[in-house]
Amino acid sequence: MIYRTLSALLAFVFVAFPGSHVTLASAQDQGEILLTIGGKAVQKDELVYLISKGKGTETAIPGLSREEFEENFELFVNYKLKVREAESLGLDQSEEFQNEFGSFKETLIAPFLIKNSLEEGELRKTYSRMQEIVRASHILFQFPPNASNEDSLIVLKMALKVKNEIENGGDINTLAVQYSDDPSAKTNRGDLGYFTSLQMVQPFEDAAFGLQIGKVSDPVLTNFGYHIIQVKDRKPNPGQVRVSHILVRFDPQVPAQEDNARRKISDIYSEIQKESTVWEDIVKTFSEDPGTKENGGLLPWFGIGAMIPEFEMAAFSLNEIGEISPPLKTQYGYHILRLEGKKQLESFEELEESIRSRILRDSRSSMIQSQVVAVQKARYGFKENEENLSKFSQALNETPKSSFGAVLESSNFLSTELFTLQGKKFNGSDLWRFMQEDEYIPRGNGGTFDVWYERFVSQVLSKTEEQDLEANNKEYGMLLKEYRDGILLFSLMNQEVWQKGISDSLGQVEFYRKNITNYQWKNRVEASIVRVIDQTKLESARKALQNSGFNPTVFQNFESNFKANSPLAFTTESGTFEYQDHQVLSKVDLNLPYQELVVDGSTFLVNLGQKIPAGPRKFEESRGLVIRDYQEYLENTLTQKLKGKYPIQVNNTVKEEAFVALNQ
Structure with missing residues (x-):
């Protein structure tokens, strides 16, 4: 529920102004304090970022007037006051907030992660390959069951031998019938036909798209075995x-x-x-x-x-x-x-999500994750203690998770270093703590230590990247703060203003009594109005209505009849109306009980009843308006209370710098 409302709330925190483009301050300016609220500092860049983000989409008008800036500055101060109060009330510590903010962070951080840029590169590469189709033939050399290293080497030597035959004039399709372990080779002679990106396993695709026509690949290792590939043709993708x-x-x-x-x-x-x-x-x-x-x-x-x-x-x-x-x-x-x-072939934008989904389902997903880990390790100074890792692996790979902690302790491995990251040491106890907190169930091959160690390293690197982004990526930091404070603002307003305005019936009535002059009816009249759409039905409508004046029973009978027999011939409305600004009633003679008139090209039949002079609305008649105004009153009261509770000190020099930045 918060997500659906938050974006709309943030959009109206600041007065939008068109035509401004603002670059975030340089590193040396980012710490400039614009103001303090109850002793808590607020930086200049936050004001600049939020006002510039709130700009409208109208035709660009250069600059921001002093009046617009002051109006936005006042709104900003009120906004930060409410966030300060929400923090004081501990709303940022609630489970609801933690869940909401955690969900937002997962969405907000994605575009800034190393993984995103690598995925984007793979998406673009895949789409680029999809512009072309390749025809290739291959010979597959499979490994025997439970193959040893020696078996694998024999298979590799056979693949190299056949490759040499092809390069010396042998025909790959003839040799495929003789050597290939692909069952289809008996009928297709190794000819795979045309294919494009994402239709072969990744190593095979990479090799095929990297070959010129007629060239033969070195042995390509996939899950099926070794392949010798020869590209026979390449041409544009016909779609x-x-x-x-x-x-x-x-x-x-x-x-x-x-x-x-x-x-x-x-x-x-x-x-x-x-x-x-x-x-x-x-x-x-x-x-x-x-x-x-x-x-x-x-x-x-x-x-x-x-x-x-x-x-x-x-x-x-x-x-x-x-x-x-x-x-x-x-x-x-x-x-x-x-x-x-x-x-x-569709555009990249049309195919992007489909390509992404397919990439994340095949081996490219593991490749991208491996690249992410490699980049993270290089960027954050990851260093493994290889000697200790070997000891852990030998002692713990055959140990089930249930006994892992006991073996760590008995082997004196709890304080033994595994790796360092940004100068911080991680040891056996850190790994065991992670294993106890993580509900992951390992699947597939791999020793207990190797599987959990790899997962632990990946999680530590991911957290380090996230912390690095928050500390050093200004754009992400601002975006994160915007949504954090926006959720707190929403929570406070919902608690102190919106829900209270709806549920506080005694407060509503008291507010209504004090402000009754704001809830007044203008002069009104009882009326039933029939708009004639089908002119062939005008005479029958006239006969039914012209002698009755305002008579709800007659009008209901008329509605029932035409809805049954001529549902598209008329539109109707009936009740008590403020007539001075009404499209039709503003033009009638209030002294005639029945009249016909043409307004904006349409014929209307009007029956009038009692005229009611201007006067106060009843509370029940005004409740919707009262709640709206009462909520506005509660918000203004809250703002004034907070201004008294939290002293505000403004650095006018930095404020002027913000004004200048917004006009660059």
Whole structure:
């Protein structure tokens, strides 16, 4: 609930002014104190940052007038007074605040993290690769089960031998049939067709996109084994295509079935050539694809690498909408395709979230995290004690978590150094404390110490980066402070003003009595008003209304009748109205009980009743207005109370510097 309201609240803390662009102060100016509130310092940069951020979006007008600046300065002081009071009341220590602020921090910090810049780089690289499609062939050399280092070396030597054969004139597709451990090589001869980024595992993709046409890669290690890759072609990505199709199936093990399917698809193709043929009818009658035959054979949009190569090649070779392909054979049967649409690759902005989601689901996620840790270690002076780490690993990798602390203590490892970071030492007891607090359940391979140590280092580095950002990144620090103080402001206002204004019924009544002159009716009249939209119904409406004056029963009967029989012929309203500023009633003769008049091109039938002179509203009639005004009164009262509670001292020299900064 706070999140939905906070952004709107912060937007109105300051008076917006257009056309200003402010750069945060240099490092030597950042500590300048603009004012103190109850002895607590407030820096100049905070005022400059918040006022400049609150600027409007209108056409730029250079500078900020003295009057605008003083108005904003007064609002800023009132804002900081309330934040000071919220802190004094301990609202920043509440569990609700900690949860809200923690959630905000996770969102706010993301764009400033090393991880974000590395992810952005990977996103851009991926999109750049998506501009191109690559056709490659490969030979896979798999490791035997439970392979030893010696086994792995034998596989590597075999891959290098085959690579040498290809470079000396051997054909990779012929050699794939002979050597490849990829089961599909028996049918595709190692030809993978065209693909683009994110369609192969990362090491394979990196190697393929790094090769020129005809070149052969060194052995590329993936989870499947070693690959030898040769790029056969590269060309621009054609985007996406949409086709509908007719499918005639056959069992490839039964030659007679294939002959029958070939004759049938040829007959269908001949039938399609006739001008009187309706594609959807032919699909419904003859196609053997149960998933598409009822919708004209329509398939989803797809790009390169999404379909089997033969189907894909035929689809992308079609150029004109409605163009039909000759019959083609795939492993599923014989097809005839019709082109339904083509579109270019979407923009980076359109694909960004999709690319991000796919990257974070594959091995690139681990790669990015490894890079993050490496950068953090270099930036913050991370140094491991390799000798001690070896001891920990030997003693604790076979130890379950439940016994980890006891073994640490019995081995005298609690005070043994693991690493230093920014000069601070981290030892075994720090690791054990982290393990006790973290609910992580290790999965996969890895010894107990190695798994927990890696997780501990990552967490310490992340916290160090966060603390470094708060201390040294001015933009992030200001943003964080803005939202922290904004949540406190919201909490205080909700507690002292908004909820109190709504729930304090005695206070509302007392405020109403003291300010009753603000809650007055102007001259009013009872009236029912009918706007005639369908002029053919005017006469029937006139007959129903012209002899009644203001009569709620007659009016209700009229409404019930037209809603049942002519719901679009009229619009109506009825009640007691302040007539002086009313669009229609301001133009009537108050002495006539029924009248017709035309206002702004529309015909109105008006019945008038009792005229009521100006006078005070009842409390019940004014409650909404009273609550609004009472809340404003409570806020003003709170501000004045806080000004008396917390002495304010302003450094006028620094204040003038802020004014100058906002006008640069």
